[in-house]
Amino acid sequence: MFGQGLIKGLQITWKEFWAKKFTVQYPEEQHPVPERFHGKFVLDVDKCIACGLCANACPNKVITIEKQKVGKKQYMTGYIMNIQYCLFCGLCVESCNKDALHYSKDFNMNQYFYRDIPLVLVKREAPAEPEEEEQPAAKAEARPKAKPQAKAEKPAEPAANSEVAAGKVPGKEGE
Amino acid sequence: MLRTQEYFLNFGPQHPSTHGVFQIILTLDGERIVKAEPVCGYLHRGIEKLAESRTYTQVIPYTDRMDYLAAMLQNLGYVQAVEKLMGIEVPERAEYLRIISGELSRLASHLLATGVYALDIGGFTGFLLCFRERERVMDLLEELTGSRMTLSYARIGGVADDAPEGWLDKVKKLMDDMPGYIDEYNGLITGNEIFQARTKFVGQLTPETAINYSLSGPVLRASGVNYDLRKVRPYGIYDRFDFEVPLGENGDCFDRFYCRVREMQQSVRIIQQAIEQIKEVDGPVIAKVPKVLKPPKSDVYHEIESAKGIIGYYVVSDGSNKPYRVHVRRPSFINLGYLDEMLRGYLIADVVAILGSIDIVLGEVDC
Numbered sequence: 001m002f003g004q005g006l007i008k009g010l011q012i013t014w015k016e017f018w019a020k021k022f023t024v025q026y027p028e029e030q031h032p033v034p035e036r037f038h039g040k041f042v043l044d045v046d047k048c049i050a051c052g053l054c055a056n057a058c059p060n061k062v063i064t065i066e067k068q069k070v071g072k073k074q075y076m077t078g079y080i081m082n083i084q085y086c087l088f089c090g091l092c093v094e095s096c097n098k099d100a101l102h103y104s105k106d107f108n109m110n111q112y113f114y115r116d117i118p119l120v121l122v123k124r125e126a127p128a129e130p131e132e133e134e135q136p137a138a139k140a141e142a143r144p145k146a147k148p149q150a151k152a153e154k155p156a157e158p159a160a161n162s163e164v165a166a167g168k169v170p171g172k173e174g175e
Numbered sequence: 176m177l178r179t180q181e182y183f184l185n186f187g188p189q190h191p192s193t194h195g196v197f198q199i200i201l202t203l204d205g206e207r208i209v210k211a212e213p214v215c216g217y218l219h220r221g222i223e224k225l226a227e228s229r230t231y232t233q234v235i236p237y238t239d240r241m242d243y244l245a246a247m248l249q250n251l252g253y254v255q256a257v258e259k260l261m262g263i264e265v266p267e268r269a270e271y272l273r274i275i276s277g278e279l280s281r282l283a284s285h286l287l288a289t290g291v292y293a294l295d296i297g298g299f300t301g302f303l304l305c306f307r308e309r310e311r312v313m314d315l316l317e318e319l320t321g322s323r324m325t326l327s328y329a330r331i332g333g334v335a336d337d338a339p340e341g342w343l344d345k346v347k348k349l350m351d352d353m354p355g356y357i358d359e360y361n362g363l364i365t366g367n368e369i370f371q372a373r374t375k376f377v378g379q380l381t382p383e384t385a386i387n388y389s390l391s392g393p394v395l396r397a398s399g400v401n402y403d404l405r406k407v408r409p410y411g412i413y414d415r416f417d418f419e420v421p422l423g424e425n426g427d428c429f430d431r432f433y434c435r436v437r438e439m440q441q442s443v444r445i446i447q448q449a450i451e452q453i454k455e456v457d458g459p460v461i462a463k464v465p466k467v468l469k470p471p472k473s474d475v476y477h478e479i480e481s482a483k484g485i486i487g488y489y490v491v492s493d494g495s496n497k498p499y500r501v502h503v504r505r506p507s508f509i510n511l512g513y514l515d516e517m518l519r520g521y522l523i524a525d526v527v528a529i530l531g532s533i534d535i536v537l538g539e540v541d542c
Contacts, residue, residue, distance in 0.1 A: 002368055004366075004368075005362075005368045008362045008366055009300075009362060009366065011362075012362045012363045013300050013363070016304065016359075022307050031314075034314075034317055034318040034339075035318075035339065036318065036319070036321040037317065038321040057233070059229050059234075087236040087237075087325070088321075088325070089236035089239075089325075089327040090321060090327060091232065091236070091327075
């Protein structure tokens with residue numbers, strides 16, 4: 001008989017009308033975010049050795065690592081992710097040998113202005129060179145010449161950095 | 176003397192029923208379609224070109240972006256192609272996780288296809304019901320991989336991570352519920368007389384033409400051609416599962432739709448068997464592969480049964496750590512090839528019904 005299917009469909013709709021609601025009133029209620037969620041990145045700065053494996057693993061060249069030589073060690077001065085190009089594939093997190101880079105559950109990365117989009121995980125100035133490390137460095141002849149230069153650059157460098165970053169990240173440190 | 180005049184009508188690229196940015200330039204005689212010219216390329220991103228400057232592992236996230244509705248199957252095709260090229264053995268547990276996540280992806284894609292097809296024909300309730308279950312599937316995939324749609328879960332030599340604790344039980348619970356849900360869709364959409372009147376004997380496709388045009392997936396099987404790669408040339412561990420290949424009879428829009436609904440039932444069966452079998456399999460989820468992959472100088476073609484049809488990856492290696500060429504045989508694009516002839520002679524209102532029944536996804540059409 002024509003119309004039987006329609007009646008059956010209406011019965012299902014009627015049944016579903018009284019069933020449990022699946023929708024969530026978003027800003028007030030939220031779905032639980034799973035443990036492995038690919039959200040905003042967090043960097044454990046103490047663990048990170050600025051090796052650059054994550055930057056190399058990235059398919060889209062999202063990660064920029066700025067580093068500066070302090071004494072013998074590389075000191076990371078900046079870790080910036082151009083998050084607008086990020087695919088959230090997880091290859092960078094997987095590549096990290098020191099377990100320093102993680103995802104957080106925060107998925108809200110909206111910004112009002114384009115310049116605020118890059119995710120600045122580290123932005124800091126290199127510390128002054130430790131005293132004891134200067135002496136072994138002084139043995140090498142080329143080194144002492146480079147050193148004062150490096151020192152002289154130091155006040156200039158953060159300014160230069162911020163100039164470079166001006167298009168990307170002004171006022172982001174406050175967050 | 177009286178005569179009629181043909182005229183043009185642009186269908187898309189900004190039309191919700193094209194399922195994306197797809198344009199059909201229709202030549203009409205009254206309400207009848209004389210000619211239909213599909214225009215694609217609005218979503219072209221040049222994924223094949225991008226792959227040339229990425230390492231083998233870095234290509235994986237780009238494969239997601241093709242058929243983003245069944246991303247795991249796209250991943251799987253690519254990684255299996257590279258594994259074939261390098262001769263990598265995949266651990267058992269990884270194979271099972273691939274099957275489960277792949278079939279969940281297929282389920283998500285078919286749920287969307289079913290629901291959106293109901294919406295195309297004009298039934299809003301069916302659409303919402305299908306999306307409710309799709310949401311559950313995507314929640315599970317999110318728990319496993321961290322992403323809802325662009326999963327990037329497969330890795331060369333295995334999968335990214337093992338299933339979290341209790342995840343398999345949740346999948347099992349959904350699979351137990353799923354047959355009931357599918358009955359609901361059948362009651363609400365398939366059995367609906369208006370739906371049947373709109374879709375039966377519309378856009379018919381004979382088995383011969385389907386084969387000649389190299390169509391694949393549910394579009395081919397709805398015409399009665401029994402060709403499912405999971406059965407014909409089992410890849411991975413598909414030969415261990417017991418499932419049927421649903422076939423259509425008339426090759427019309429209704430058969431294509433109903434084929435997908437029955438394929439969902441088979442996917443559920445496969446996942447249920449896989450969950451039973453994975454319990455006895457333990458071990459690593461990724462094989463020991465070098466960090467820098469340098470396959471030998473050769474090429475490989477590997478194809479798998481994706482949600483839309485046969486997806487094939489042709490990977491050429493020049494011995495370096497980056498692929499020389501990655502070409503993808505995208506089922507949506509090839510299934511569209513017959514659209515013009517399929518539409519001819521039908522009414523304007525049937526365009527939406529026929530296009531929806533092919534189930535294209537524009538990310539894959541334009542690549």
